[in-house]
Ligand code: HEM
Protein backbone atom coordinates (compact mmCIF):
# COMPACT_ATOMS: atom_id res chain seq x y z
CA UNK A 164 0.00 0.00 0.00
CA UNK A 165 1.31 3.44 -0.93
CA UNK A 166 1.06 6.19 1.66
CA UNK A 167 1.61 9.84 0.81
CA UNK A 168 4.65 11.56 2.36
CA UNK A 169 2.47 13.89 4.44
CA UNK A 170 0.92 11.07 6.43
CA UNK A 171 2.57 9.99 9.67
CA UNK A 172 1.02 7.94 12.44
CA UNK A 173 -0.19 10.65 14.85
CA UNK A 174 0.49 10.51 18.61
CA UNK A 175 -2.11 8.33 20.37
CA UNK A 176 -4.95 10.17 22.16
CA UNK A 177 -6.08 9.54 25.75
CA UNK A 178 -9.83 9.76 25.36
CA UNK A 179 -12.64 8.90 27.77
CA UNK A 180 -14.61 5.67 27.26
CA UNK A 181 -17.45 7.51 25.48
CA UNK A 182 -15.03 9.41 23.24
CA UNK A 183 -13.47 6.09 22.24
CA UNK A 184 -16.93 4.63 21.48
CA UNK A 185 -17.70 7.69 19.37
CA UNK A 186 -14.48 7.25 17.40
CA UNK A 187 -15.25 3.58 16.61
CA UNK A 188 -18.76 4.63 15.58
CA UNK A 189 -17.28 7.22 13.19
CA UNK A 190 -14.81 4.64 11.83
CA UNK A 191 -17.78 2.70 10.41
CA UNK A 192 -19.04 5.71 8.32
CA UNK A 193 -22.48 5.12 9.88
CA UNK A 194 -24.49 7.56 7.75
CA UNK A 195 -24.33 5.32 4.69
CA UNK A 196 -25.37 2.10 6.44
CA UNK A 197 -29.16 2.78 6.86
CA UNK A 198 -29.69 2.91 3.09
CA UNK A 199 -27.84 -0.39 2.63
CA UNK A 200 -30.18 -1.87 5.25
CA UNK A 201 -33.29 -0.37 3.63
CA UNK A 202 -32.32 -2.19 0.40
CA UNK A 203 -31.79 -5.43 2.33
CA UNK A 204 -35.17 -5.17 4.09
CA UNK A 205 -36.99 -4.31 0.85
CA UNK A 206 -35.43 -7.29 -0.89
CA UNK A 207 -36.46 -9.59 1.99
CA UNK A 208 -40.07 -8.39 1.89
CA UNK A 209 -40.35 -8.78 -1.89
CA UNK A 210 -38.78 -12.26 -1.67
CA UNK A 211 -41.19 -13.26 1.11
CA UNK A 212 -44.19 -11.54 -0.54
CA UNK A 213 -44.82 -9.28 2.40
CA UNK A 214 -44.34 -11.33 5.54
CA UNK A 215 -40.90 -12.02 6.96
CA UNK A 216 -40.11 -13.83 10.20
CA UNK A 217 -39.16 -10.95 12.58
CA UNK A 218 -36.07 -12.69 13.99
CA UNK A 219 -34.70 -13.37 10.50
CA UNK A 220 -35.30 -9.74 9.49
CA UNK A 221 -33.70 -8.37 12.64
CA UNK A 222 -30.61 -10.60 12.51
CA UNK A 223 -30.05 -10.05 8.76
CA UNK A 224 -30.19 -6.28 9.24
CA UNK A 225 -27.86 -6.49 12.25
CA UNK A 226 -25.29 -8.65 10.47
CA UNK A 227 -25.62 -6.50 7.33
CA UNK A 228 -24.78 -3.46 9.43
CA UNK A 229 -21.82 -5.26 11.05
CA UNK A 230 -20.46 -6.37 7.66
CA UNK A 231 -20.81 -2.88 6.13
CA UNK A 232 -19.19 -1.36 9.24
CA UNK A 233 -16.30 -3.81 8.92
CA UNK A 234 -15.85 -2.93 5.23
CA UNK A 235 -15.84 0.80 5.97
CA UNK A 236 -13.35 0.36 8.84
CA UNK A 237 -10.90 -1.48 6.57
CA UNK A 238 -11.42 1.25 3.94
CA UNK A 239 -10.52 3.84 6.60
CA UNK A 240 -7.32 1.94 7.43
CA UNK A 241 -6.32 1.63 3.78
CA UNK A 242 -7.15 5.21 2.83
CA UNK A 243 -5.58 6.87 5.88
CA UNK A 244 -3.02 8.74 3.76
CA UNK A 245 -5.47 10.38 1.36
CA UNK A 246 -8.03 10.88 4.14
CA UNK A 247 -5.34 12.86 6.02
CA UNK A 248 -4.74 15.07 2.99
CA UNK A 249 -8.39 15.84 2.22
CA UNK A 250 -10.16 18.55 4.22
CA UNK A 251 -13.45 16.61 4.23
CA UNK A 252 -11.92 13.44 5.71
CA UNK A 253 -9.02 14.78 7.83
CA UNK A 254 -10.99 14.46 11.08
CA UNK A 255 -11.77 10.77 10.65
CA UNK A 256 -10.57 8.65 13.61
CA UNK A 257 -7.42 7.18 11.99
CA UNK A 258 -5.93 10.28 10.31
CA UNK A 259 -6.60 12.28 13.46
CA UNK A 260 -4.91 9.63 15.61
CA UNK A 261 -7.91 8.72 17.76
CA UNK A 262 -7.77 5.05 16.70
CA UNK A 263 -4.59 3.08 16.07
CA UNK A 264 -4.24 0.92 12.95
CA UNK A 265 -3.93 -2.38 14.85
CA UNK A 266 -7.04 -1.65 16.95
CA UNK A 267 -9.04 -0.70 13.87
CA UNK A 268 -8.02 -3.93 12.15
CA UNK A 269 -8.98 -6.08 15.16
CA UNK A 270 -12.32 -4.23 15.34
CA UNK A 271 -13.01 -4.86 11.63
CA UNK A 272 -12.14 -8.56 11.86
CA UNK A 273 -14.34 -9.04 14.95
CA UNK A 274 -17.28 -7.32 13.23
CA UNK A 275 -16.93 -9.45 10.08
CA UNK A 276 -16.52 -12.71 12.00
CA UNK A 277 -19.56 -11.94 14.20
CA UNK A 278 -21.63 -11.08 11.12
CA UNK A 279 -20.66 -14.30 9.34
CA UNK A 280 -21.26 -16.57 12.35
CA UNK A 281 -24.60 -15.04 13.35
CA UNK A 282 -25.96 -14.91 9.81
CA UNK A 283 -24.96 -18.53 9.13
CA UNK A 284 -26.56 -19.62 12.40
CA UNK A 285 -29.87 -17.78 12.04
CA UNK A 286 -30.30 -17.54 8.23
CA UNK A 287 -28.02 -19.54 5.94
CA UNK A 288 -24.47 -19.81 4.69
CA UNK A 289 -25.27 -18.25 1.27
CA UNK A 290 -26.43 -14.92 2.73
CA UNK A 291 -23.52 -14.92 5.22
CA UNK A 292 -21.03 -15.58 2.40
CA UNK A 293 -22.55 -12.78 0.30
CA UNK A 294 -21.93 -10.36 3.16
CA UNK A 295 -18.26 -11.40 3.13
CA UNK A 296 -18.17 -11.00 -0.68
CA UNK A 297 -19.50 -7.45 -0.13
CA UNK A 298 -16.57 -6.68 2.16
CA UNK A 299 -14.09 -8.29 -0.26
CA UNK A 300 -15.39 -6.33 -3.28
CA UNK A 301 -15.46 -3.00 -1.43
CA UNK A 302 -11.97 -3.46 0.04
CA UNK A 303 -10.26 -5.52 -2.70
CA UNK A 304 -11.85 -4.31 -5.93
CA UNK A 305 -12.86 -0.74 -5.08
CA UNK A 306 -10.48 0.52 -2.38
CA UNK A 307 -7.30 -1.39 -3.31
CA UNK A 308 -7.51 -2.06 -7.01
CA UNK A 309 -9.53 0.71 -8.68
CA UNK A 310 -10.09 3.77 -6.47
CA UNK A 311 -6.66 5.26 -7.17
CA UNK A 312 -6.18 3.94 -10.70
CA UNK A 313 -9.35 4.17 -12.81
CA UNK A 314 -12.20 6.56 -13.60
CA UNK A 315 -14.39 3.44 -13.61
CA UNK A 316 -13.54 2.80 -9.94
CA UNK A 317 -17.04 3.39 -8.61
CA UNK A 318 -18.76 1.67 -11.54
CA UNK A 319 -17.05 -1.68 -11.01
CA UNK A 320 -16.36 -1.25 -7.28
CA UNK A 321 -19.92 -0.03 -6.84
CA UNK A 322 -21.01 -3.65 -7.15
CA UNK A 323 -20.23 -3.93 -3.41
CA UNK A 324 -23.03 -1.54 -2.53
CA UNK A 325 -25.43 -3.55 -4.71
CA UNK A 326 -24.84 -6.77 -2.77
CA UNK A 327 -27.27 -6.06 0.15
CA UNK A 328 -30.34 -6.93 -2.00
CA UNK A 329 -28.70 -10.28 -2.79
CA UNK A 330 -28.07 -10.83 0.93
CA UNK A 331 -31.72 -10.09 1.76
CA UNK A 332 -33.08 -12.35 -0.96
CA UNK A 333 -30.74 -15.22 -0.05
CA UNK A 334 -31.60 -14.87 3.65
CA UNK A 335 -35.28 -15.48 2.91
CA UNK A 336 -35.17 -18.04 0.09
CA UNK A 337 -31.72 -19.65 0.39
CA UNK A 338 -31.07 -18.91 -3.30
CA UNK A 339 -30.78 -16.06 -5.84
CA UNK A 340 -33.52 -15.48 -8.39
CA UNK A 341 -33.81 -13.19 -11.44
CA UNK A 342 -35.60 -10.61 -9.26
CA UNK A 343 -32.67 -10.59 -6.79
CA UNK A 344 -30.20 -9.98 -9.63
CA UNK A 345 -32.45 -7.27 -11.04
CA UNK A 346 -32.47 -5.45 -7.68
CA UNK A 347 -28.65 -5.82 -7.71
CA UNK A 348 -28.61 -4.26 -11.21
CA UNK A 349 -30.82 -1.36 -10.07
CA UNK A 350 -28.38 -0.36 -7.30
CA UNK A 351 -25.40 -1.03 -9.58
CA UNK A 352 -26.71 1.34 -12.29
CA UNK A 353 -27.87 3.88 -9.66
CA UNK A 354 -24.41 4.18 -8.06
CA UNK A 355 -22.68 6.20 -10.84
CA UNK A 356 -25.32 9.01 -10.93
CA UNK A 357 -25.36 8.96 -7.10
CA UNK A 358 -21.64 9.30 -6.68
CA UNK A 359 -20.63 11.36 -9.73
CA UNK A 360 -23.21 14.04 -8.81
CA UNK A 361 -21.40 14.38 -5.48
CA UNK A 362 -17.99 14.02 -7.12
CA UNK A 363 -18.76 17.09 -9.29
CA UNK A 364 -19.08 19.06 -6.05
CA UNK A 365 -16.07 17.67 -4.16
CA UNK A 366 -13.76 16.97 -7.13
CA UNK A 367 -11.07 19.43 -5.98
CA UNK A 368 -10.48 17.32 -2.89
CA UNK A 369 -10.02 14.17 -4.99
CA UNK A 370 -7.83 16.02 -7.51
CA UNK A 371 -5.57 17.21 -4.68
CA UNK A 372 -4.75 13.63 -3.64
CA UNK A 373 -4.62 12.25 -7.19
CA UNK A 374 -7.74 10.06 -7.00
CA UNK A 375 -9.02 9.82 -10.62
CA UNK A 376 -12.73 10.30 -9.95
CA UNK A 377 -14.50 10.86 -13.30
CA UNK A 378 -14.98 14.69 -13.15
CA UNK A 379 -11.32 15.15 -12.17
CA UNK A 380 -10.20 13.38 -15.34
CA UNK A 381 -12.84 14.15 -17.98
CA UNK A 382 -14.43 17.38 -16.66
CA UNK A 383 -17.94 18.50 -15.75
CA UNK A 384 -19.62 18.19 -19.13
CA UNK A 385 -18.50 14.63 -19.90
CA UNK A 386 -19.45 13.60 -16.35
CA UNK A 387 -22.94 15.09 -16.70
CA UNK A 388 -23.32 13.12 -19.96
CA UNK A 389 -22.36 9.89 -18.19
CA UNK A 390 -24.80 10.66 -15.35
CA UNK A 391 -27.57 11.22 -17.92
CA UNK A 392 -26.76 7.95 -19.73
CA UNK A 393 -26.83 5.88 -16.52
CA UNK A 394 -30.10 7.53 -15.39
CA UNK A 395 -31.65 6.84 -18.77
CA UNK A 396 -30.71 3.19 -18.34
CA UNK A 397 -31.82 3.06 -14.70
CA UNK A 398 -35.47 4.03 -15.09
CA UNK A 399 -36.55 1.26 -17.52
CA UNK A 400 -34.52 -1.28 -15.54
CA UNK A 401 -36.50 -0.47 -12.36
CA UNK A 402 -39.74 -1.20 -14.25
CA UNK A 403 -38.60 -4.73 -15.23
CA UNK A 404 -39.41 -5.75 -11.62
CA UNK A 405 -43.09 -5.52 -12.60
CA UNK A 406 -42.96 -6.55 -16.27
CA UNK A 407 -41.79 -9.16 -17.16
CA UNK A 408 -40.60 -10.46 -13.76
CA UNK A 409 -43.84 -9.96 -11.77
CA UNK A 410 -41.79 -9.77 -8.56
CA UNK A 411 -43.70 -6.55 -7.82
CA UNK A 412 -47.09 -5.22 -8.90
CA UNK A 413 -48.45 -2.03 -10.44
CA UNK A 414 -48.25 -0.01 -7.23
CA UNK A 415 -44.46 -0.32 -7.30
CA UNK A 416 -44.50 0.21 -11.08
CA UNK A 417 -46.31 3.55 -10.71
CA UNK A 418 -44.00 4.67 -7.87
CA UNK A 419 -40.88 3.68 -9.86
CA UNK A 420 -42.12 5.58 -12.90
CA UNK A 421 -42.88 8.73 -10.91
CA UNK A 422 -39.57 8.67 -9.00
CA UNK A 423 -37.68 7.89 -12.22
CA UNK A 424 -39.29 10.83 -14.02
CA UNK A 425 -38.00 13.23 -11.34
CA UNK A 426 -34.53 11.61 -11.50
CA UNK A 427 -34.46 12.05 -15.30
CA UNK A 428 -35.54 15.69 -15.06
CA UNK A 429 -32.82 16.48 -12.55
CA UNK A 430 -30.16 14.65 -14.60
CA UNK A 431 -31.38 16.52 -17.70
CA UNK A 432 -31.15 19.87 -15.88
CA UNK A 433 -27.58 19.02 -14.89
CA UNK A 434 -26.77 18.14 -18.48
CA UNK A 435 -27.81 21.67 -19.51
CA UNK A 436 -25.58 23.31 -16.87
CA UNK A 437 -22.87 20.75 -15.96
CA UNK A 438 -20.83 23.20 -13.84
CA UNK A 439 -23.76 24.30 -11.69
CA UNK A 440 -22.78 22.91 -8.27
CA UNK A 441 -26.24 23.49 -6.77
CA UNK A 442 -27.77 21.40 -9.54
CA UNK A 443 -25.27 18.60 -8.88
CA UNK A 444 -25.85 18.79 -5.11
CA UNK A 445 -29.59 18.61 -5.66
CA UNK A 446 -29.20 15.51 -7.86
CA UNK A 447 -26.96 13.84 -5.25
CA UNK A 448 -29.49 14.47 -2.47
CA UNK A 449 -32.33 13.28 -4.66
CA UNK A 450 -30.44 10.08 -5.52
CA UNK A 451 -30.54 9.10 -1.85
CA UNK A 452 -34.23 9.96 -1.47
CA UNK A 453 -34.88 8.06 -4.71
CA UNK A 454 -33.32 4.82 -3.50
CA UNK A 455 -35.13 5.07 -0.16
CA UNK A 456 -38.49 5.74 -1.81
CA UNK A 457 -37.99 3.06 -4.48
CA UNK A 458 -37.28 0.50 -1.75
CA UNK A 459 -40.30 1.75 0.21
CA UNK A 460 -42.35 1.34 -2.99
CA UNK A 461 -41.32 -2.32 -3.18
CA UNK A 462 -42.27 -2.83 0.48
CA UNK A 463 -45.68 -1.13 0.14
CA UNK A 464 -46.36 -3.12 -3.01
CA UNK A 465 -45.51 -6.46 -1.39
CA UNK A 466 -47.60 -6.00 1.79
CA UNK A 467 -50.59 -8.37 2.00
CA UNK A 468 -52.90 -5.39 2.64
CA UNK A 469 -51.86 -3.74 -0.65
CA UNK A 470 -52.20 -6.99 -2.58
CA UNK A 471 -55.69 -7.50 -1.09
CA UNK A 472 -56.72 -3.93 -1.94
CA UNK A 473 -55.51 -4.26 -5.54
CA UNK A 474 -57.33 -7.58 -5.99
CA UNK A 475 -60.58 -6.06 -4.58
CA UNK A 476 -60.19 -2.98 -6.76
CA UNK A 477 -59.58 -4.92 -9.96
CA UNK A 478 -62.62 -7.09 -9.18
CA UNK A 479 -64.75 -3.93 -8.82
CA UNK A 480 -63.44 -2.55 -12.11
CA UNK A 481 -64.13 -5.87 -13.83
CA UNK A 482 -67.70 -6.00 -12.48
CA UNK A 483 -68.31 -2.37 -13.42
CA UNK A 484 -66.99 -2.99 -16.92
CA UNK A 485 -69.11 -6.11 -17.39
CA UNK A 486 -72.24 -4.05 -16.52
CA UNK A 487 -71.20 -1.06 -18.62
CA UNK A 488 -69.98 -2.82 -21.77
CA UNK A 489 -73.34 -4.33 -22.86
CA UNK A 490 -74.98 -0.91 -22.34
CA UNK A 491 -72.36 0.83 -24.48
CA UNK A 492 -72.36 -1.74 -27.25
CA UNK A 493 -76.17 -2.07 -27.10
CA UNK A 494 -75.85 -5.85 -26.73
C1 HEM B 1 -18.63 2.96 -4.88
C2 HEM B 1 -19.82 3.41 -4.59
C3 HEM B 1 -20.09 4.64 -3.74
C4 HEM B 1 -19.29 5.70 -3.49
C5 HEM B 1 -17.87 5.95 -3.97
C6 HEM B 1 -20.02 6.59 -2.61
C7 HEM B 1 -19.51 7.76 -2.08
C8 HEM B 1 -20.17 8.57 -1.19
C9 HEM B 1 -19.56 9.72 -0.56
C10 HEM B 1 -18.12 10.18 -0.74
C11 HEM B 1 -20.50 10.25 0.23
C12 HEM B 1 -20.33 11.48 1.14
C13 HEM B 1 -20.06 10.94 2.50
C14 HEM B 1 -19.28 11.90 3.35
O1 HEM B 1 -19.37 13.12 3.14
O2 HEM B 1 -18.57 11.39 4.23
C15 HEM B 1 -21.70 9.47 0.10
C16 HEM B 1 -22.87 9.71 0.77
C17 HEM B 1 -23.89 8.78 0.86
N1 HEM B 1 -23.95 7.56 0.23
FE1 HEM B 1 -22.74 6.92 -1.22
N2 HEM B 1 -21.25 6.05 -2.36
C18 HEM B 1 -21.32 4.86 -3.01
C19 HEM B 1 -22.37 3.97 -2.98
C20 HEM B 1 -23.41 4.08 -2.11
C21 HEM B 1 -24.38 3.04 -1.90
C22 HEM B 1 -24.40 1.70 -2.61
C23 HEM B 1 -25.25 3.52 -0.96
C24 HEM B 1 -26.44 2.86 -0.37
C25 HEM B 1 -27.28 2.16 -1.08
C26 HEM B 1 -24.82 4.87 -0.60
C27 HEM B 1 -25.48 5.67 0.29
C28 HEM B 1 -25.07 6.93 0.65
C29 HEM B 1 -25.80 7.79 1.58
C30 HEM B 1 -27.11 7.45 2.29
C31 HEM B 1 -25.05 8.95 1.71
C32 HEM B 1 -25.39 10.21 2.54
C33 HEM B 1 -24.76 10.17 3.87
C34 HEM B 1 -25.06 11.45 4.61
O3 HEM B 1 -26.15 11.54 5.17
O4 HEM B 1 -24.20 12.32 4.59
N3 HEM B 1 -23.71 5.16 -1.31
N4 HEM B 1 -21.48 8.45 -0.79
Ligand SMILES: CC(C)=CCC/C(C)=C/CC/C(C)=C/COP(=O)(O)OP(=O)(O)O
Nearest residue numbers: 195230231234294297298301323324326327
Ligand atom coordinates in the same frame (compact mmCIF):
# COMPACT_ATOMS: atom_id res chain seq x y z
C1 LIG C 1 -22.77 -6.40 1.80
C2 LIG C 1 -21.76 -5.39 2.22
C3 LIG C 1 -20.99 -5.69 3.43
C4 LIG C 1 -21.58 -4.28 1.48
C5 LIG C 1 -20.68 -3.19 1.84
C6 LIG C 1 -20.66 -2.20 0.75
C7 LIG C 1 -20.34 -0.82 1.17
C8 LIG C 1 -19.75 -0.57 2.48
C9 LIG C 1 -20.62 0.17 0.29
C10 LIG C 1 -20.41 1.59 0.56
C11 LIG C 1 -19.91 2.35 -0.62
C12 LIG C 1 -19.42 3.72 -0.22
C13 LIG C 1 -20.27 4.55 0.60
C14 LIG C 1 -18.25 4.16 -0.61
C15 LIG C 1 -17.64 5.46 -0.14
O1 LIG C 1 -16.55 5.70 -0.93
P1 LIG C 1 -15.15 6.10 -0.33
O2 LIG C 1 -14.87 5.19 0.83
O3 LIG C 1 -14.15 6.12 -1.40
O4 LIG C 1 -15.48 7.59 0.16
P2 LIG C 1 -14.55 8.67 0.87
O5 LIG C 1 -14.01 9.54 -0.20
O6 LIG C 1 -15.55 9.40 1.74
O7 LIG C 1 -13.52 7.94 1.65
